[in-house]
Amino acid sequence: MRTWSVGDVMTQAVVSVKEDASYREVVDVLVSHRFSAVPVVDPSLRVLGVVSEADLLRKIEYNGDEKPRMFEGRRRRGERSKAHGRTAAELMSAPAVVASADTPLTAAARLMDGEAVKRLPVVDEKGRLIGIVSRGDLLKVHLRPDDEIRADIEHAVLVPFLADDANAVVTEVTEGVVTLSGKVDRRSSAEIAVRLVRQVAGVVEVESRLRYDFDDREFRGPRQPFGADSPGPKPPFGPESSAGR
Structure with missing residues (x-):
């Protein structure tokens, strides 16, 4: 980008x-x-x-x-x-x-x-x-034409970072305000798309209407201190880790 x-x-x-x-x-x-x-x-x-x-x-x-x-x-x-x-x-x-x-x-x-x-x-x-x-x-x-901003979003953000999901995302730009709609595979992909679109030159704000099939946030364990000397057990990963083993 x-x-x-x-x-x-x-x-x-x-x-x-x-x-x-x-x-x-x-x-x-x-x-x-x-x-x-x-x-x-x-x-x-x-x-x-x-x-x-x-x-x-x-x-x-x-x-x-x-x-x-x-x-x-x-x-x-x-x-x-x-x-x-x-x-x-x-x-x-x-x-x-x-x-x-x-x-x-x-x-x-x-x-x-x-x-x-x-x-x-x-x-x-x-x-x-x-x-x-x-x-x-x-x-x-912020005087860039909306069509130019939309082209940057589609070619510099959606295609490189969303891969197969890019074709399922609709981008609308009105006076620099971007609306993203459609469906992507993961929630994290939707969040990344919004964050990157905000960085495109001329974007005033981003409104996300993106839907997703899979909420991968629930599989992220709580943040823990990093390193071999970190105290305590490693955080659980995935839903199976919460079941008795």
Whole structure:
């Protein structure tokens, strides 16, 4: 099953600034392109950092507030120093939070959330800028046509993982919501199908109406510690083990 990555949705025509770009030049780039941040690169296009609107607003926030205050924390001191920055190198946040083109979309989303950033510069193996991915770009996967999603489910999930049961499963997709109906041999097969379909790019939710002939869950014994030194007897397996022997 194909996993969508940052390279599938990123913007390749990237606007960046050099490290010696002036404060006004950086402001002009952000305002004219309606960006919230811009990567800062060296002459080899290696990403050095990112200048955001928040970095630039330090000049307004600390305007007239020149002296550091007693017991001021490291973060506040850093913000105050940016208020006096004149070039992109002095204004940027570094190191930049970046992603590679093969980063899965789920990992990119978690990285953005964890680092509280709205976009990620995309770099190659040498750290050179090759694209940029935003929160909006990650949502592009949910613009895939329903027919395309259904084809992925049938060919990348049902046929490989359900084998003979695949022809007995009917897949319907409406605005990314998938409904699976029909009958499979085992309950575990139905559960696996639902779990894998949720991972298909563009799927919003899965509604399972799958029936099964055999509930193989009742033959799964309780989980026990694994290993030769595990205490206690081995768990029983199968219905015959419960009968007196």
